[in-house]
Amino acid sequence: MSDGDFFHEGRVAELRKAFDQTFVFPPREQEGVYADLLAVDVGGDPYAVPLLGLSGLYSGCRIALVPGPVPELIGVAGIRGSAVPVYGLRQFLGYPDAAPSGWLVVSKESPRAGFSFDGFRAYARVAAADVVPSSEGGGARPYLCSAARIDGVAIPVLDVPILLDEIARKARAASNSK
Amino acid sequence: MTQDWTFGRKLGAGFAIIVALSVTIGIVAVYALRGVVESKDRVIDVNGKLLIDAEALQATVEKKVTTARGYLLTREEEFLKRMQKAREDFGSILDRIRGNVYTEEGQRLLEALERFEKDHQETIDRVIAMRRADESMDKIVRFFEEELMPRRDKVSEDIKAFVSLQEEHLKDAKEASTAAASAASTLVGAIAAGIILFAVVIAVFLTRALSRQIGASVGQIQSSSTELQSAANQQASGAKEQATAMREITTTISELLATSRQIAESAQRVAHIATDTARAAQNGEATVGSTHESIDTIRRQVDLIVNHMLNLGKKSQQIGGVLDIVAELAEQTNILAINATIEAAGAGETGKRFAVVADEIRKLADRVAGSTKEIRGLIEDVRAAVNTTVMATESGAKAVDAGAKQFGEVTSNFKHISGLVTTTTEAAREIELSTKQQATAVEQVNVAISNVAQATKETEASSSQTLQTATQLTGLSRDLQRLIEPERANSHPMGHA
Numbered sequence: 176m177s178d179g180d181f182f183h184e185g186r187v188a189e190l191r192k193a194f195d196q197t198f199v200f201p202p203r204e205q206e207g208v209y210a211d212l213l214a215v216d217v218g219g220d221p222y223a224v225p226l227l228g229l230s231g232l233y234s235g236c237r238i239a240l241v242p243g244p245v246p247e248l249i250g251v252a253g254i255r256g257s258a259v260p261v262y263g264l265r266q267f268l269g270y271p272d273a274a275p276s277g278w279l280v281v282s283k284e285s286p287r288a289g290f291s292f293d294g295f296r297a298y299a300r301v302a303a304a305d306v307v308p309s310s311e312g313g314g315a316r317p318y319l320c321s322a323a324r325i326d327g328v329a330i331p332v333l334d335v336p337i338l339l340d341e342i343a344r345k346a347r348a349a350s351n352s353k
Numbered sequence: 354m355t356q357d358w359t360f361g362r363k364l365g366a367g368f369a370i371i372v373a374l375s376v377t378i379g380i381v382a383v384y385a386l387r388g389v390v391e392s393k394d395r396v397i398d399v400n401g402k403l404l405i406d407a408e409a410l411q412a413t414v415e416k417k418v419t420t421a422r423g424y425l426l427t428r429e430e431e432f433l434k435r436m437q438k439a440r441e442d443f444g445s446i447l448d449r450i451r452g453n454v455y456t457e458e459g460q461r462l463l464e465a466l467e468r469f470e471k472d473h474q475e476t477i478d479r480v481i482a483m484r485r486a487d488e489s490m491d492k493i494v495r496f497f498e499e500e501l502m503p504r505r506d507k508v509s510e511d512i513k514a515f516v517s518l519q520e521e522h523l524k525d526a527k528e529a530s531t532a533a534a535s536a537a538s539t540l541v542g543a544i545a546a547g548i549i550l551f552a553v554v555i556a557v558f559l560t561r562a563l564s565r566q567i568g569a570s571v572g573q574i575q576s577s578s579t580e581l582q583s584a585a586n587q588q589a590s591g592a593k594e595q596a597t598a599m600r601e602i603t604t605t606i607s608e609l610l611a612t613s614r615q616i617a618e619s620a621q622r623v624a625h626i627a628t629d630t631a632r633a634a635q636n637g638e639a640t641v642g643s644t645h646e647s648i649d650t651i652r653r654q655v656d657l658i659v660n661h662m663l664n665l666g667k668k669s670q671q672i673g674g675v676l677d678i679v680a681e682l683a684e685q686t687n688i689l690a691i692n693a694t695i696e697a698a699g700a701g702e703t704g705k706r707f708a709v710v711a712d713e714i715r716k717l718a719d720r721v722a723g724s725t726k727e728i729r730g731l732i733e734d735v736r737a738a739v740n741t742t743v744m745a746t747e748s749g750a751k752a753v754d755a756g757a758k759q760f761g762e763v764t765s766n767f768k769h770i771s772g773l774v775t776t777t778t779e780a781a782r783e784i785e786l787s788t789k790q791q792a793t794a795v796e797q798v799n800v801a802i803s804n805v806a807q808a809t810k811e812t813e814a815s816s817s818q819t820l821q822t823a824t825q826l827t828g829l830s831r832d833l834q835r836l837i838e839p840e841r842a843n844s845h846p847m848g849h850a
Contacts, residue, residue, distance in 0.1 A: 190724065193720070194720070197713065197716070197717065211694065226694065226695055229695055230695060230699075231692045231695060232691045232692055232695075234684065234688060283699070298687070298719075
């Protein structure tokens with residue numbers, strides 16, 4: 176056995192106790208200012224997506240590839256009865272193209288848009304003080320305007336509204352160029 | 354050819370020649386003396402007797418004349434008888450003389466003497482007849498003087514002539530006898546001188562031949578004695594070395610004997626050990642047989658273990674499949690909880706409590722996901738363990754197969770070992786027996802070596818004696834060489850000695 180800790184005699188009792196205690200104490204409300212983040216994997220690197228700008232997390236989605244005026248557009252996915260355009264975070268973050276994994280986050284603001292990434296890592300709730308502005312806020316990628324410290328590691332935070340603005344700008348630029 | 358003759362033969366031949374020459378000279382001397390004696394005898398017996406007889410004839414003639422005168426004077430018949438006797442003596446003497454005369458002159462003189470005597474006798478008879486006839490004395494004297502005396506003188510002259518002839522013959526015979534004696538003396542002297550010369554030559558020849566032959570032989574004896582001395586030296590040193598070697602061999606043989614006894618004892622122990630080993634090998638063979646049966650049982654148990662492990666692996670795979678569903682459910686639950694959290698956040702104040710529930714659900718989902726990961730890890734560990742166990746078991750099965758095969762070989766080897774140990778036991782016993790025989794033989798060799806060592810000591814003593822004898826022989830040969838050829842002996846001393 177590779178990990179002998181799982182086989183000590185008190186392991187099952189510990190699991191049982193932790194599960195039982197979940198229902199023993201009353202629900203605790205989060206006190207203070209905090210931010211809910213989704214840690215995702217893009218090109219092997221971790222990125223955080225604020226939960227406030229999202230309407231949902233989905234996996235196993237089928238994406239129909241369609242061309243569009245914005246280069247980061249991959250295709251269209253069906254999300255709960257409506258067609259949502261899907262953009263690739265690889266394309267936004269400068270990673271080489273790859274087949275879509277099926278993981279999507281969908282923006283809350285209308286018009287809704289989906290963003291494809293390579294994998295879901297974890298749900299994280301961090302203090303607001305742990306989210307700090309990034310130096311790239313005014314650069315080529317304005318949607319990476321901040322970074323969050325999760326488990327002691329600082330990872331860049333994608334700002335979904337700025338991504339949507341970037342998409343709208345590129346769409347307008349494309350229509351103007353036509 | 355004479356070079357091959359022995360000393361005795363050469364000396365015998367030399368003495369034989371000397372004896373033969375001596376016999377020859379003796380014979381020659383005898384013949385010469387006999388010739389001298391014959392000449393002397395002839396001078397004495399023939400010539401001297403003839404002279405005597407001639408004188409006797411003269412005497413008989415005178416006697417006849419005297420008796421005739423007597424008769425004439427006396428007329429006695431006795432004188433006639435005497436005269437007749439004298440005449441008979443004259444005849445017999447004449448006959449004897451005639452038998453001894455060997456010359457024609459002598460025979461002629463004798464014939465003339467016989468005629469003269471007959472004539473003289475007839476004259477005497479006539480004068481006697483005149484006396485008987487009584488003739489005158491004067492006439493008778495005259496007749497006597499005139500007729501008879503001349504005839505008597507004639508006879509006497511003839512006798513004198515014969516005597517003179519015989520005296521000459523006697524002289525010649527004397528001279529011949531002297532010449533014969535001188536010739537014999539000369540011949541004997543010449544032969545003696547020849548014999549002496551020949552004897553000297555033979556002596557020189559024999560001396561040289563014997564000196565040369567004896568010298569060569571003595572030289573060979575010297576060389577041989579020198580070589581014999583050298584050989585005796587070598588033999589003496591060799592005998593000493595041999596004696597030393599014999600002592601070493603005796604010591605070695607004694608050690609070999611002790612070693613042989615030790616080997617015999619060791620072989621005996623080996624035989625006992627081999628017997629015990631054979632017994633142990635038989636027990637081991639039986640043990641291997643029972644072990645082989647146990648191995649077959651283990652092989653069947655291992656097959657069962659492999660089958661159970663394979664089933665365990667299949668079950669683990671099925672658990673993994675179920676766990677995938679559980680993990681997917683946990684993930685979907687997590688997604689749903691997150692989405693519920695999002696929806697709760699959009700619901701405002703009323704959604705807070707729902708958000709708490711959603712958070713609890715998400716945490717449970719996380720816990721399920723974590724447990725699922727743990728279970729997956731455990732299952733992977735189980736599968737890896739199963740695979741390892743299966744592989745190990747299969748390796749064990751193969752090892753068991755190999756072990757079974759090796760045990761078969763071990764069984765065969767045990768049988769072979771048992772046979773070899775039996776052979777070893779027999780060989781060890783043969784070695785023990787052979788070593789005992791060898792020890793006996795070595796003891797015999799030891800005795801023989803002791804005898805050889807004794808013989809070597811005797812040989813050493815004999816070599817010393819031989820060396821001494823060779824040295825004496827060398828000295829003797831040198832002395833002999835000095836006796837034969839002193840110069841050579843002095844110029845060629847015995848350098849090697």
